[in-house]
Structures are given as structure tokens and as C-alpha cells.
Amino acid sequence: MTTTTASAEAPGAHDDHGSHHVLPLWLLLGTWAALMALTLLTVGSSQFDLGAFDLPIAMGIATVKAMLVLMIFMHLGFDKGFHSLLIFGSLLFVFLFVSFVLIDRGQYQPSITAMDQQKLMQGN
């Protein structure tokens, strides 16, 4: 696509690689309404004691909201796949980072606590 056609054509009329996809207004407003509804849902569900399911449910709702923002507001659903690869790749590494640190803590925290207590008893 050359510069001349880009400026001559109506914007969004050509959609070869998705760079200039114009989101319809109903989709923007619908996404906003869905995000608001999910916010109310997560606040509502936090009023009940769901025991061990509290955190997974709250995180699940947050993830649905995050996907709506990423896919629609941030155009990822209509954009080049490479941008999705970048951002979801970063989330994969965040997952690895947090999991490995949690595993490490589970392994070594008991000995750290014991060392702390030993120091305390020695009067430090």
C-alpha cells in the first residue's frame, strides 16, 4: 500500500494487515458495559465467603476483564499476531517468575525462619 492510496482512500476501508481497523461504536460501548458488569460481579462475589474459591473467582473475573481490554480496547484481536505474541509472552514469563519464587520460598522459608529465631535468641 502506497502513501497515495492511504491518504486517498477512506480510513479503515482497507484492512489488509489490520493496522487501521476502526472499532465500531457498539463494540466499544458493549465492552465498557461488560467491564462495568464484571466489576459489579466481582464486588458482589466478594461479599460472600466462598472459602478457598474467593481468590480464584476474583482472579478469574479480573482475567476475563483483562482479556476484554487486551482484545478489544487494545485491538489485539484485530492486530498483528506478533503483538499478541509479545504481550502474552511477557505474561508467560511473569507466571514463570512468580511460580519459581513461590517454589523457592516453600523450600527455604523454614530454614530462614529458624535462622531468624536463632539470631533473636542470641540477642541481635
Add this chain to the structure above:
Amino acid sequence: MSDAHGHGDKPFLAHHFEDEDHQFDAGKLGIWAFLVTEVLFFSGLFCAYAIYRSMHPDVFQFAANALDTKWGAINTAVLILSSLTAAWAVRNAQLGQKGLLCLNLFVTILCAFGFMGIKYQEYSHKFHYGIYPGKDNFAPMEGAFGDYKAEKVAFVVPGDDSTQDGEAAASGGAGEEAHAGDDHAAGDEGHEVLVKWDDPNIDPILKDKLKIFFGIYYCMTGLHGIHVLLGILVFMWLLSRAMRGHFTPTYYGPIDYAALYWHLVDLIWIYLFPLLYLIN
């Protein structure tokens, strides 16, 4: 960018790009790479949160009482609205709707100020009750945790035999008295120690750990707030350019990039809200 370096009738097309699409795609790749670094940047704080919540779930459960769910939810709604107007502004720029573009950018800025205003209220409320950032400035007063009274709250923290010995060695008579109320039999498999929030003889190492919720709260919301402030500056710059008519359907990159940044800031808040405000 001077005219000599531009492409004639396209004043914002840098000379090293072939055409406006080339420039747009390069910028888009750049902003996504930046957003990746932002995600990794925040992940350190989310990691700290995960560690300390898994270590002291009862501390998190209790300390979250100091946060007002109502204001957190209102701030979530404010940010989601600003995300809508930012996404709408991109559409306006793509369609060349100058008036609506300026309006949407303006509403986005307004929401960002609203968010910071509510944040200011929340922070002052905590300062008022003696909860400050920094581990040495922590002195919660009565009322800081809503209906809970600070002197009546005690945590059950897991310990072992050595922990209990350490506790006894470190704490004086008052501390032992507090522990005397411990309803856990000494012979239990995993010993649990009852610790009062404002016990003056509390094990200092343990006390640091109890304070950590607010350390994490201030760091996460503070770093997020700095991003909102930067977003305000960026959107003000964009609004001034939009009013001067700089943006056209073939040149709207800056609007798109700023909106992407703004959505990421919204995204981080979407996770912060349930993690900090909705612990029950």
C-alpha cells in the same frame, strides 16, 4: 522535525520512514515492546504480593479492612470509563472527527484526575489513622481498620518450637500474658503463636512482616499512581496537538500509542483492585 526533513505535505512523517504506514507500524511495535517491559516491571511487586500473602494470609485478610471497597470500586469504574474514552479517541482520530477526539481526550484526562483525587483521599485517610508508607512509620490507631479495634486484634501465625522459644525470650511479661491467651495446645503438630497487632513486645522480625501489607499496598498503588500522572501529562500533550489539528486518519499514531499505554495502566488496576480491596 523541520520541513526540510519531512515529506512535503506530511509534516509529521519522519524522513527515515518510507510512508505513514511504515512509521505507524514502527511506533506500534515500539509501544508494545515498552508495554512488555512495564508488565515485567510490575511483576516484581505482584511477586512480592504473592509471597507475603502466601506467608501471612491472615495479615492480608485483616489489613484489607483498612481499605474501603466502595472507593476502590468507584476508582475502578473511573478508570474503565477513561479506558473507553481513550479507545473511542482512537476511533475518532481514525475517522478524522476532531471535535469528538478532543472531547474524548478531555474526558480521559478528567477521569485520570478523578482517580488521583480519590487516591489522595484514600491515602490521607490512612495517614490520619497512622498508617504511613515506610516500615518505621507504622502506628495504626483505633478505627484504622473499620470496626476492628487495633488493640483487640491478634494474629495467629504459624511457628515451631524454636519460634515459641524465641518469642518467650524476646518478649517480657506483657508478651507472655498475651501468649497465655493462646488457645492452641502446646502439643499440636504445627504450633501457632498468637500475636497482637500493637503488642510492644512483639518479635521485631515478625512485626516487620505484619507491616508488609501496607508496604506492598503503597508500593503497588503508588507506582500505579505515578503511571496515571504520567498518563495525564501525555494526554494533555495529545489534547493540545489534537486542538491544533495535527491528527489525521493517516497520522494518529501518538493517540493509538498513548491509548495502549492507558489501557495497560487500567489493566494493572483491574488486578490490583481485587488483590488489595476484595480480600475477605
